[in-house]
Amino acid sequence: MFSIDVYKERRDKLKKAVGHGLILFLGNEEVGMNYRDNTYHFRQDSSFLYFFGLDKPGLAALINIDEDIEIIIGNEPTIDDIVWMGTQPSLTEIAAQTGINKVAESNSLGILIKKSLSSGQAVHYLPPYRSDAVIKLSDILEIPNTKVKEGASVILIKAVIAQRAYKSALEVTEIDKAVNISNEMHLAAIRYSKENVTEKYVAGIVEGLALSAGGTIAYPVIYTVNGQTLHNHPTNDTLKKGQLILCDCGAETAMHYAGDLTRTFPVDQKFTSLQKEVYEIVLKAEQAAANSLRPGIRFLDIHKLACEHLVDGLKQLGLMKGDVKDAVSEGAHTLFFQCGLGHMMGLDVHDMEDLGEQFVGYSEGMVKSKEFGLKSLRLGRELEAGFVLTVEPGLYFIPELMDMWQAQGKLKDFINYDKLAAFRNFGGARVEENFLITESGYQLLGEPLIKAVSDIEGLNRL
Amino acid sequence: MFSIDVYKERRDKLKKAVGHGLILFLGNEEVGMNYRDNTYHFRQDSSFLYFFGLDKPGLAALINIDEDIEIIIGNEPTIDDIVWMGTQPSLTEIAAQTGINKVAESNSLGILIKKSLSSGQAVHYLPPYRSDAVIKLSDILEIPNTKVKEGASVILIKAVIAQRAYKSALEVTEIDKAVNISNEMHLAAIRYSKENVTEKYVAGIVEGLALSAGGTIAYPVIYTVNGQTLHNHPTNDTLKKGQLILCDCGAETAMHYAGDLTRTFPVDQKFTSLQKEVYEIVLKAEQAAANSLRPGIRFLDIHKLACEHLVDGLKQLGLMKGDVKDAVSEGAHTLFFQCGLGHMMGLDVHDMEDLGEQFVGYSEGMVKSKEFGLKSLRLGRELEAGFVLTVEPGLYFIPELMDMWQAQGKLKDFINYDKLAAFRNFGGARVEENFLITESGYQLLGEPLIKAVSDIEGLNRL
Ligand SMILES: [Mn+2]
Ligand SMILES: [Mn+2]
Numbered sequence: 001m002f003s004i005d006v007y008k009e010r011r012d013k014l015k016k017a018v019g020h021g022l023i024l025f026l027g028n029e030e031v032g033m034n035y036r037d038n039t040y041h042f043r044q045d046s047s048f049l050y051f052f053g054l055d056k057p058g059l060a061a062l063i064n065i066d067e068d069i070e071i072i073i074g075n076e077p078t079i080d081d082i083v084w085m086g087t088q089p090s091l092t093e094i095a096a097q098t099g100i101n102k103v104a105e106s107n108s109l110g111i112l113i114k115k116s117l118s119s120g121q122a123v124h125y126l127p128p129y130r131s132d133a134v135i136k137l138s139d140i141l142e143i144p145n146t147k148v149k150e151g152a153s154v155i156l157i158k159a160v161i162a163q164r165a166y167k168s169a170l171e172v173t174e175i176d177k178a179v180n181i182s183n184e185m186h187l188a189a190i191r192y193s194k195e196n197v198t199e200k201y202v203a204g205i206v207e208g209l210a211l212s213a214g215g216t217i218a219y220p221v222i223y224t225v226n227g228q229t230l231h232n233h234p235t236n237d238t239l240k241k242g243q244l245i246l247c248d249c250g251a252e253t254a255m256h257y258a259g260d261l262t263r264t265f266p267v268d269q270k271f272t273s274l275q276k277e278v279y280e281i282v283l284k285a286e287q288a289a290a291n292s293l294r295p296g297i298r299f300l301d302i303h304k305l306a307c308e309h310l311v312d313g314l315k316q317l318g319l320m321k322g323d324v325k326d327a328v329s330e331g332a333h334t335l336f337f338q339c340g341l342g343h344m345m346g347l348d349v350h351d352m353e354d355l356g357e358q359f360v361g362y363s364e365g366m367v368k369s370k371e372f373g374l375k376s377l378r379l380g381r382e383l384e385a386g387f388v389l390t391v392e393p394g395l396y397f398i399p400e401l402m403d404m405w406q407a408q409g410k411l412k413d414f415i416n417y418d419k420l421a422a423f424r425n426f427g428g429a430r431v432e433e434n435f436l437i438t439e440s441g442y443q444l445l446g447e448p449l450i451k452a453v454s455d456i457e458g459l460n461r462l
Numbered sequence: 463m464f465s466i467d468v469y470k471e472r473r474d475k476l477k478k479a480v481g482h483g484l485i486l487f488l489g490n491e492e493v494g495m496n497y498r499d500n501t502y503h504f505r506q507d508s509s510f511l512y513f514f515g516l517d518k519p520g521l522a523a524l525i526n527i528d529e530d531i532e533i534i535i536g537n538e539p540t541i542d543d544i545v546w547m548g549t550q551p552s553l554t555e556i557a558a559q560t561g562i563n564k565v566a567e568s569n570s571l572g573i574l575i576k577k578s579l580s581s582g583q584a585v586h587y588l589p590p591y592r593s594d595a596v597i598k599l600s601d602i603l604e605i606p607n608t609k610v611k612e613g614a615s616v617i618l619i620k621a622v623i624a625q626r627a628y629k630s631a632l633e634v635t636e637i638d639k640a641v642n643i644s645n646e647m648h649l650a651a652i653r654y655s656k657e658n659v660t661e662k663y664v665a666g667i668v669e670g671l672a673l674s675a676g677g678t679i680a681y682p683v684i685y686t687v688n689g690q691t692l693h694n695h696p697t698n699d700t701l702k703k704g705q706l707i708l709c710d711c712g713a714e715t716a717m718h719y720a721g722d723l724t725r726t727f728p729v730d731q732k733f734t735s736l737q738k739e740v741y742e743i744v745l746k747a748e749q750a751a752a753n754s755l756r757p758g759i760r761f762l763d764i765h766k767l768a769c770e771h772l773v774d775g776l777k778q779l780g781l782m783k784g785d786v787k788d789a790v791s792e793g794a795h796t797l798f799f800q801c802g803l804g805h806m807m808g809l810d811v812h813d814m815e816d817l818g819e820q821f822v823g824y825s826e827g828m829v830k831s832k833e834f835g836l837k838s839l840r841l842g843r844e845l846e847a848g849f850v851l852t853v854e855p856g857l858y859f860i861p862e863l864m865d866m867w868q869a870q871g872k873l874k875d876f877i878n879y880d881k882l883a884a885f886r887n888f889g890g891a892r893v894e895e896n897f898l899i900t901e902s903g904y905q906l907l908g909e910p911l912i913k914a915v916s917d918i919e920g921l922n923r924l
Contacts, residue, residue: 130493
């Protein structure tokens, strides 16, 4: 946890922004994998962490703005809890850790909410993403499961984003730590890669490093020879000579801040000449995008700039043709780059995604596109100092998509369909780094991790 | 997957056992960690795996016994699914993998159920342990969230247990594989243990090995110097000279069968004399219990036998006194051994725990005790050939519990309260192995893993 004052200040600011009513924050519960008591690792809700810092299941918090009362809700430990889970602090002690001196037992939450509702107070809550939260809200608000999500408070959502979007120095230090652990994961990923080991073998070592560093993974490790598949899971297939590996992985620190890096490298010590050509197009686009980061520029425009660099490279490869800007504005590049250039990062790897990408990544009056390609651009808004984000262009050769476009003759003025065959089994390439937007421009987070072809080829395999 | 015939035979047997009506199996969904799309690793429901073998989220299955129809329910992949998750089989192809040729889209599940209910057919389903299953069942059965669990079918529960309790040769081979991976995890746990590394450092390496082997962990890794806490999580505290480590961890194979082993060993290369004494009491109890395994004996009686061995050793240590059998029947040993001797193991580490321990671990007319100590004995029934189970006695010195009993003067004819002070910081010790009950007795699963003091002391640290 940060110091108590950090959480108190955040809550005071939140109360001012929301103005009136009752704010209900539900902490997360444990989730059973294959039965109730065999749980996944516990992950606290990020907004609960941000405003209270309490990293333990079974908690909720109420902020009554009108009466200026804060309450932590939970259950007192029993002797069974102590036998099974060790010495436990009392609920009062837990609340004191975040500077709150009022507590209530979980079974009184419904009554407290009802009291507020019947006195005409608005109850503000964030949209739930876990089903147990839906059930709990359905119960205490006495509304059907299907009505829970739509009852979430837009005022609260906006107030939370207005704080969490700007990272404090303390937070940047944590993210820096996360990126540095992620760097170690990537170096291991490259070093352990070789013919005849399985994807899962290397991915296991990489995930183990995140755990050994005291936290966990910020998201499921992507380590795959099918880099064209954007969210692939590692398989038990063995690596083969000539294949290209895409590894997208990042650590979450013990305080739950994320890192999110991608590197692409060959199974062999050296890239093939085609792999090198494609990789260097991506790398150039990444560097150009990073160099454009500064307050006041729209990330949507940096996305377009990166796309132009990709198209330019694809033209040199012979895969695309025509005017670069026209190709991008028509969306021709989305045959090879189907997703967005990056996203905010913080307590969540896609920061605040549960609060809605329109609110997080776009400003009022700038509506997120529904078009293929742009609909996956999580961040479009004008950048401001304090934002932390990823830059991650890529080129992805998806046979099903290429076949579909070719059959339709889609945007054929920009695409040399007869040249695609050589790329059916190429896979995909991506380079991803994490940046803080500063008053004067940007700052790379973490120590620089190798990305030049010569550096990757120079790192000896185990 | 096993061959199609395996699943067909299991379903045919199930249909006969249930007799009439509609059986609904819900496969598991993915669960978001900190937002919907950042998911924990997917774990399919074990009964769904057992009867269908399909290891993919978003599926359900209907077996209409009266009309002899089997249907797999899910959604056809879209082009977005292919872009994000790679080439996907069609629903029909998925169903064919388990020998079923009828499919239906997810949104028709409610209609199919309603048709059955309105024609007077009983709908059998297993008790849900995930909240999303509760919401789904509440929706399709049109009952409140709170009524879902009590509507689960006891006939179906019993019929499922009657099959899953007896492991086939194919299943035993998988469990053997899981135990052998678990062995490697334990050897690494011992070898990497040394002064000044954190618990999480070693636990991370251990979990990484389970992942690298192609599956995952069967349950959260316990690696702790506070072995007295039964379900402790590894911390970022560093190991210190003189401490005793309890490591309870096991692999889940790619086919989702579990191993579950515990070893206890010192941070240093050598046990202290007190650690050795306590450890050897536990080891002797474990060996005696294992040697008693055979068809026809109640596991409750083996539990009692192990408890007697523990009390016998504690008397020699000076911590207990009086008649051994009396001490056990009064429950005096539960100050040091608060839980049960073992549990069934298979697709779940606590096999079928979601179906209810009374049904899984106890026979009709043998009711699971609610007493402290025995209430945590998950298995009491008469053993039969084909059962796979753990044997895991331990001694746990829990300061809070010792203080509570001492203040009450509880069972003071059996406990030398004046001798407890020396054990306040001892921690805990456990030894756990996995066994198959055979026609003639028992068989240790996996290769033997070191457990003698001399062998543990002889394994060089890294
Ligand atoms: Mn990213
Ligand atoms: Mn066990």
